[in-house]
Structures are given as C-alpha cells and as structure tokens.
Amino acid sequence: MSHITGLRRLPWTSLEGKREYVQPGGILAAAADSCEESMVAAAREDVGRAQAIAGDECSCRAELREAIRFLSRAAEDAITVAELRGERLPPEEPMTNSGSSAMGETLVSRFEDA
Incomplete structure (x- = not known):
C-alpha cells in the first residue's frame, strides 16, 4: 500500500528521482x-x-543476449505496473471460517507455511 493514504503513486518519478503521488x-x-x-x-x-x-535456431549469442535484455525490460515494466496497481487495491478484510471455500483455506494455509 502507498505510504501516503488516499493518493496514487505515479509510474514516473520527479526530476530528483523521488516518487510522485496524485489524487485518484x-x-x-x-x-x-x-x-x-x-x-x-x-x-x-x-x-x-x-x-x-529464441525460436530462431540460427540466433547467435549476441542475439540471445538481446533477447535477455528484452525479457528483462519486460519483466521490469510488468513488475512496476503490478506494484502500482497492487498499491491501489483496497485493504484485505480478515478471512472468517464461515463461508470460506476449501480453495481459499488451501491458499491461506500455503501462504502461512511460507
């Protein structure tokens, strides 16, 4: 969650490299x-x-390194967007045993073991 309640973190930073926030x-x-x-x-x-x-059998090492750079950049962008959107999710409400599904209980127990 955002440290600044009610504000949304922007996907860019200030000129000084600091996070910027705005009202939704x-x-x-x-x-x-x-x-x-x-x-x-x-x-x-x-x-x-x-x-x-990667699918081209004739790709050389330099091309494969370029593919890794593409994947690295894609992962960075996807992680950034996931974090930003995750910060905007409402806080989770505590789970209760009544009405919880078996799947939900399984997932909770998996996270508790980790």
Missing part, C-alpha cells in the same frame, strides 16, 4: 493509466521479440 481521478491519473497501459503493451512486444529470437 483527474487528468494526471488518466495520464498515469495511459502510461501503465503503454508499459504493459511494450512488455508484450518485448516478450514477442525475445520469443522470436
């Missing part, structure tokens, strides 16, 4: 949504490029 809604939040969508689209393209290189 409005033009700046819409620009942030668009930026996140672009990051996901770029990640998909990078994965496609990497897969094409």
Whole structure:
C-alpha cells in the first residue's frame, strides 16, 4: 500500500528521482493509466521479440543476449505496473471460517507455511 493514504503513486518519478503521488481521478491519473497501459503493451512486444529470437535456431549469442535484455525490460515494466496497481487495491478484510471455500483455506494455509 502507498505510504501516503488516499493518493496514487505515479509510474514516473520527479526530476530528483523521488516518487510522485496524485489524487485518484483527474487528468494526471488518466495520464498515469495511459502510461501503465503503454508499459504493459511494450512488455508484450518485448516478450514477442525475445520469443522470436529464441525460436530462431540460427540466433547467435549476441542475439540471445538481446533477447535477455528484452525479457528483462519486460519483466521490469510488468513488475512496476503490478506494484502500482497492487498499491491501489483496497485493504484485505480478515478471512472468517464461515463461508470460506476449501480453495481459499488451501491458499491461506500455503501462504502461512511460507
């Protein structure tokens, strides 16, 4: 969750490299949504490029290193977007035994063991 309650972290930083926040809604939040969508689209393209290189039996070591760079950049973008969107999720409510599914109980026990 964001350390600043009620504000949304933007997918870019200030000129000084500091995180920036904005109130949800409005033009700046819409620009942030668009930026996140672009990051996901770029990640998909990078994965496609990497897969094409890896699938080509004639790819040399330099091309495979480039594929790794594509995948690394895609992973960075996907992680950033996941973190930003995760920060906007509402806090989880405590689970109760009444009405919880067997699947939910299994998942909870797996996380507790970790």
